Amino acid sequence: MSFQATKELEAEVDELVTHYPVKRAASLMVLHAIQEKFGWISREAVLWTAKKLELPPINIQEILTFYPMLRQEPMGKYQIKVCRTLSCALGGAYELREHLCKKFGLDAHAHGAQTTSDGKFTVEFVECLASCGTAPVMMCNDDFYEGVSHAKADEIVGKCK
Amino acid sequence: MAQEYKLILKYADEPGYTPDIECYLRHGGYADLKKALAIAPKDLADGKKLSPQEQIREDVKISGLRGRGGAGFSCGLKWSFVDRKSGKPIYLICNADESEPGTFKDRQIMYKDPHQLIEGMAISCFANDVHLAYIYIRGEMVDGAKILNEALKEARAKNFLGKNICGGGYDLEMHVHRGAGAYICGEETGLIESLEGKRPYPRIKPPYFPAILGLWMCPTIVNNVETLCNVKHIVAMGGAAFAKLGTPNNTGTRIVSLSGHVKKPGYYEIETGKATIGELINDPKFGGGLRDGRKLKAVIPGGSSAKVFKAGEKFKLKKKDAEGKEILVETDMLDLPYDFDSLAAAGSMSGSSAIIVMDDSTDIVEALANLSEFYAHESCGQCTPCREGALWMSKTLHRLTHGEGRAADADYLVKIADNIPGGRTICAFGEACSWPVQSFVAKFKDEFVAKGAADEARHAKQVAAPVETKELAAAHH
Numbered sequence A: 001m002s003f004q005a006t007k008e009l010e011a012e013v014d015e016l017v018t019h020y021p022v023k024r025a026a027s028l029m030v031l032h033a034i035q036e037k038f039g040w041i042s043r044e045a046v047l048w049t050a051k052k053l054e055l056p057p058i059n060i061q062e063i064l065t066f067y068p069m070l071r072q073e074p075m076g077k078y079q080i081k082v083c084r085t086l087s088c089a090l091g092g093a094y095e096l097r098e099h100l101c102k103k104f105g106l107d108a109h110a111h112g113a114q115t116t117s118d119g120k121f122t123v124e125f126v127e128c129l130a131s132c133g134t135a136p137v138m139m140c141n142d143d144f145y146e147g148v149s150h151a152k153a154d155e156i157v158g159k160c161k
Numbered sequence B: 001m002a003q004e005y006k007l008i009l010k011y012a013d014e015p016g017y018t019p020d021i022e023c024y025l026r027h028g029g030y031a032d033l034k035k036a037l038a039i040a041p042k043d044l045a046d047g048k049k050l051s052p053q054e055q056i057r058e059d060v061k062i063s064g065l066r067g068r069g070g071a072g073f074s075c076g077l078k079w080s081f082v083d084r085k086s087g088k089p090i091y092l093i094c095n096a097d098e099s100e101p102g103t104f105k106d107r108q109i110m111y112k113d114p115h116q117l118i119e120g121m122a123i124s125c126f127a128n129d130v131h132l133a134y135i136y137i138r139g140e141m142v143d144g145a146k147i148l149n150e151a152l153k154e155a156r157a158k159n160f161l162g163k164n165i166c167g168g169g170y171d172l173e174m175h176v177h178r179g180a181g182a183y184i185c186g187e188e189t190g191l192i193e194s195l196e197g198k199r200p201y202p203r204i205k206p207p208y209f210p211a212i213l214g215l216w217m218c219p220t221i222v223n224n225v226e227t228l229c230n231v232k233h234i235v236a237m238g239g240a241a242f243a244k245l246g247t248p249n250n251t252g253t254r255i256v257s258l259s260g261h262v263k264k265p266g267y268y269e270i271e272t273g274k275a276t277i278g279e280l281i282n283d284p285k286f287g288g289g290l291r292d293g294r295k296l297k298a299v300i301p302g303g304s305s306a307k308v309f310k311a312g313e314k315f316k317l318k319k320k321d322a323e324g325k326e327i328l329v330e331t332d333m334l335d336l337p338y339d340f341d342s343l344a345a346a347g348s349m350s351g352s353s354a355i356i357v358m359d360d361s362t363d364i365v366e367a368l369a370n371l372s373e374f375y376a377h378e379s380c381g382q383c384t385p386c387r388e389g390a391l392w393m394s395k396t397l398h399r400l401t402h403g404e405g406r407a408a409d410a411d412y413l414v415k416i417a418d419n420i421p422g423g424r425t426i427c428a429f430g431e432a433c434s435w436p437v438q439s440f441v442a443k444f445k446d447e448f449v450a451k452g453a454a455d456e457a458r459h460a461k462q463v464a465a466p467v468e469t470k471e472l473a474a475a476h477h
């Protein structure tokens, strides 16, 4: 199911809207809520959000296409984000990404997010995650990992069922 | 001898210290908010009265507090610009976007001591007649947003937020707003647009100074997490006492994020200016020096946008001699006191107080290529010089680090960089993306030229011996 307006989602959005004197301000938080439940933001989700916030759909579409964290298509069940910025690069971030790509049979030199053919893992580089003192760092879905050696990465991945 | 001085991070790393409100209250939490709410109007000699709010604002001025987000602008002065006569509501936003590469200090506060931030914000809101405030936290800090939401809930339940706070007749509501992975949301007007639910395109100043035309075109205060926490301590100890911490014009403490090639990377809170860059890198109390057998090559002193220092670089700094006369003293880069003014005098900045250390194993061209890729990715795209310039700098550095460089690329990079800042762009990102390029190339020019020249020489040979070309192409792939 790429999108369904559940009661739960309705309630969450109704609550979010109360945080702002202007409905439009809730849009990013609403998209976060949708992505949390469905993994990505489909066209139906854009139209539903626009209607809910009384906006033309373009106002939702234009933020969906701007923010790197928002997904316009389904991604892997486990999304691994490796920080690539300077402090992490000095600490072995490029080697870490290469290790993960090789492990999953992905192209270690390709740009952008890549997903395994079984849809289980997505690997991508992201910019500084604000934990440069514990480089290299990565996220697996919402969980954050510091000082990720290759062995530690294997262990994290091993726990993804 | 330089020491750590824990004001903001006094409890955060104490064993057993937890982010919940009970723990915070056990450590004296919210006493300063109560103190602020109980301040009585003060009679002035001319018969006028100074309201409690005005007294706090005055004290913040006296404290000398400067913004911890990057620009180091006086907090008291920023607050004095707020349009209080417009009749519109005044908003306060805590900038918790923490996305300047190298920086990881706000994270420590929000994850470990969220109520300190909420108390600092509540006092700042009270002092500025704000009744609705937001914490704009970067999207990747998923747990941080949860911790803050939980803390807000606790604070509401205990009436430190909500209606008639602590019976003092003051109402305040606060919400967490999450970003979604874009660096430009840290720029205050981009942040405001983002909060309004739009693309985070920074606004042009003038006329859109947040203090006058901010969130929903209302007067708005945007302050960094650490700045707002400091306000709590100013109320606790008084502005004059706060001003005694640190050094003149560089008051209070700073939480320094130290990363890269040091033995003990981490965050260290110091009295501003009471430790040098060298001490922060080498002292066993701080970074503990470089890895064994390595020598220092370069230091980025204030987040990725700050101009780089080269090991051994010397600066002439103004100092007062014994008779109070101003003299110029030659100072090694490592002996620069870590504060706003010394680093500015040395041509860089303390920015978000993030030091990135690079030892002699670092390929300096690769390092700059890494940063330029960041800026090319993060330019919001509104201004042509920034959007195109950031991209072309990154492309040029990409070819220099992939065997396709030219000796002239060093000059080419500087030419692009020089054409971005200086009023040609809407926001300071233009400066932020050109400073690393200008400074890296100026200070390590021979390495850039050598790399490009080597590529050119190799290519010239390949033309003579076409067989090699294939091999090289394969090697580059």
Ligand SMILES: Cc1cc2nc3c(=O)[nH]c(=O)nc-3n(C[C@H](O)[C@H](O)[C@H](O)COP(=O)(O)O)c2cc1C
Pocket: B066, B067, B068, B069, B070, B071, B072, B073, B075, B078, B095, B096, B097, B098, B099, B100, B183, B184, B185, B186, B187, B188, B189, B222, B223, B224, B225, B227, B228, B427, B428, B429, B432
């Ligand atoms: C490109 C850019 C990115 C910025 N990122 C941040 C950030 O992540 N966090 C922050 O506090 N300030 C950031 N700033 C500075 C803010 O615009 C603003 O000056 C600051 O939040 C003001 O707070 P302060 O006075 O308390 O430092 C950034 C500025 C620019 C130009």
Ligand code: SF4
Pocket: B184, B201, B202, B378, B379, B380, B381, B382, B383, B384, B386, B387, B425, B426, B427, B428, B429, B430
């Ligand atoms: S300077 Fe760059 S980041 Fe700032 S508004 Fe212009 S294009 Fe956007």
Ligand code: FES
Pocket: A083, A084, A085, A086, A087, A088, A089, A127, A128, A129, A130, A131, A132, A133, A135, A137, B101, B102, B103
């Ligand atoms: S550079 Fe990777 S977390 Fe900052």
